[in-house]
Amino acid sequence: MADTVDTTRQAAGFRELLANGPVRLLVICSLINSVGFFAMMPFLALYLADLTTLPPAAIGAFTGSVALVGAIGALVGGTMTDRAGADILLRAGFALYTLLSAALALVTLPAVVLPLIVCLGGALMLVGPSLKKLMSLAAGEGGDLVFRMRFMTLSTGAALGPLLGAAAYNMSHRALFGASAVLFALCLTLVHARRQSLKALDVQTQRTHRQRWIWVQALHDRRFRLVLASSVLITLVFSQFESTFTLYLKDESGSSAPTLFAALFAAHAVLAFLYQWPAATLARRMALPAQAAWGCAGFAVAFLCWGTSHGGLALLLTGVVAWTVGEAILMPMADLITHRITPDAQKGTFFGALELRYLGFSTGPVLGGALLDTSQWTYFGVMAAVSFAAWPLLRARALRPEAG
Template sequence: MKKTKSFHILVWVILGGTVFTRIASFMAIPFLALYLHNTQDVHPVLIGITVGVAPLVATIGGFIGGYLTDRFGRKKVILTTIFVWSFVFIGFGLAKSIYLFIFLNALNGLCRSFFEPSTQALMIDFTEPNQRKRMFTLRYTAINIAGVIGPLLGAYIATVSTQSIPFFITGFMYCVYGVFLFIILNRYTMRQVISKSPVHIFQMLKIVTSNRALVFFILGAIFINIGYSQLDSTIPQFLEINFENGVYLYSVIIALNAAIVILLQFPISLWSEKISAVNAMTIGILFFVAGYILFIFGTNLPMLIVAIAVVTLGEIFTFPSMNILIDQIAPDDQKGTYLGAAQFRNVGSFVGPIIGGWLLTFGSGAYLFGTMALIVLLSVFFYRAGDRFAGSSKEVQRCEAL
């Protein structure tokens, strides 16, 4: 068996930093709505606006951040963003006005949309093409490890101190990581491919949107995110409405979701390396659809456990493959721009809770989960169409080369 070459040290630094910073983020952000409700006495509508502004801003910010990381270099964007992000979290702990919270969470979304494409692009720069699927899998596993540890730490810290302390701790942890990155990144020469004839951001937007494969991949991801966003928005409300112990059931579901990802992500990814990324996406989408159909019949805990397990399998197959498909169609000097443009999928995370909340008013889980199953299923069309356009583009490039 051919031995797999180890990842570059910078890839491990970013993966380790992903666990570190996501633990910090998960200590604070999931509790933002409760913090505003309990300590600031904010109206629920304003809380919704405050929470929703982050993915909304990230939708546009991702493309801008991706463009900047291609134009000016990964290191500059990463280091600038991480220190600004640190002050954003400290600002959460100090803020008193709801409008300041809205502004700060908009900055939070902007920082994430800058930081994510630039760190992903940096890992791509230092990873061989045949190892990138495994690299993205490890990154997604790292996020889920943080997703288990962070909220538990945040809940514990909030119970033994003031509820603002997790925000200050998060800001401090981001600053520490920023200093560490400054030291490490200055020790290595960046391998980024810089375009010899850089173009204006609006020209780049035209170039990216003219890539039909990318457009279809983004549309497919939006539909998936509409469905997946229900896990954090309408599913807890559905459980609270329909079960006496809804909060307990939701905590069980969330813990099980993260545990399954941690346990099965890597073995499933090893198997999925044998098939194409678009086929892995298709399998994942079908698991999503089956899981939401099972939620329709989720009248007790065992059925809910089966449903979330199936949805989680869909998550394991789809999310790492999203980035692989973008990487495969992105030119070497536009990796950050393409990964940033892919952040337009956050449109689904923004409109998903709104659609789900409206469907929930009909009073039956069948409307909610049946519609979500259909919406997610439609994403198969977009990914398959995108893959066909990607194949056609590669064939044209081969002919031009001849």
């Protein structure tokens, strides 16, 4: 049937997929990497405020440079993944993470610390495309589920990493960066030990080696442009939860806002992990446009709940539940579609180009802040409408499985 989902790609369950050795290794590394990354990142601004006399805007620019360099640099990182080999680039990325974290644990001179922080984006641009390419190749027809597992590792890392980072930072900055360095070194050790099995997964062609600007081909693919554009809109909306929404809580709850947000974020992290099972079931039973509609509706309902909550816990929690439905459906969707529509030999390039979606994280807080300055109703009303901006792109016939 034209509007049904290609269920063969969902044939393997989570348990069966984890029985695959390379998949299990890559999922474990994704989890450890996420914990190490989120143990360090939330505390960079605090560390720079303690270490330097930089104004908040400059501190924000340096901490934000990690995501910016990682997103734009992934165009190069993805191309390098396809040309040199995903296993090599993955080890190089983990090695760079380890060296940079260890250096940050040892050095306190601002003139050295600031470039080291920017260089973290270089490690991000290597690890992201290579890890996703290997996961896609290792899972094969189970690729949809492996990217749901990757999203679960990100959710777990976002929940556990800051707890580890807070405990380490209370000891010293050396402990903060040292803990991340140990975790990144563990990832490097694991992938180096299994380098032959990972290398066997990779697919390279002579054409890939000859073509210098193969990422341009990704941007010329109409289906991929639809995925990328929808992803930028989704990340623009998604960025609100950890940026402008916290400002709203501060206005409503005052000094109790940090504690309230921590509780809401913890509930969100747990739900984001658990929701991947029903999200996988939904994907088997619903066509892509219907899934996208449910996801967009989840974000919109969350904004409406928060906008009418006046800081009340019941509506705030209801909004978090609806928000996590939208997140669980929409955030992994770009990886799932990219896995399906891209040739194996160029998956690194396409996954690298897909990292441009994180530009939405840069523009989202700016848009949200400007709307909130106008009024709370303007902010929540406009963002509820913007939540559906990606839906017309995701319902395009070109993205449906039967069109592939």
